[in-house]
Amino acid sequence: EAQVTQNPRYLITVTGKKLTVTCSQNMNHEYMSWYRQDPGLGLRQIYYSMNVEVTDKGDVPEGYKVSRKEKRNFPLILESPSPNQTSLYFCASSSYPYSYNEQFFGPGTRLTVL
Amino acid sequence: DAKTTQPTSMDCAEGRAANLPCNHSTISGNEYVYWYRQIHSQGPQYIIHGLKNNETNEMASLIITEDRKSSTLILPHATLRDTAVYYCIVRVGNSGGSNYKLTFGKGTLLTVNP
DSSP states (O other): OOOEEEEOSEEEEOTTOOEEEEEEESSOOSEEEEEEEETTTEEEEEEEEEETTEEEEOSOOTTOEEOOSSSSBOOEEESSOOGGGOEEEEEEEEOTTTTTTSOEEOOOEEEEEO | OOOOBOOSEEEEETTSOEEEEEEOTTOOTTEEEEEEEEOTTSOOEEEEEESSSOEEOSSOEEEEOTTSSEEEEEETTOOGGGOEEEEEEEEETTOOOGGGOOOOOSOEEEEEEO
């Protein structure tokens, strides 16, 4: 089954404790992206990657890091999480360029930073 | 990307057709209409897209007016599981656009009632 998986699905952590949210897709997609979703603010892009070793900042990259060492994986790293990073996070992927706008989203990771 | 306007909310009886309108009067000739939906706190899900011809897939039908200034997403036999926020997006086809991100507006909350 074609899918984007994220782990963990739920996470409660404390300020400053480094964490990684994993994202993996099994569709051989070139493009992958991370979004956060907050009430009243909609989906905001954090980082995106056009292919292996190619990443770039989205609209709200501060406090986050990403890497793309393999085509299927695109982990999101919070080196020193803060309460304002409490949010619902989504990873997405698509085939670029032919069907870029048909993005597959993961199930989401609900992160709470205390 | 062209701006879209959708009603804030709509109701539909289970088993009936749900018709969700979208206005995109400033759409350009090379822009496609895409529809996504998001069931509460789940990842957004791609539904369908079209340029100027009507389109149908296993999930829905998309009717685009001849002048392309508006469109209607049709769920032919709505079920309770179709209760979600539906987003209409206008994008240049097969193009990343600004920051290669998807930008969702507020969408239409469709509530399917038993």
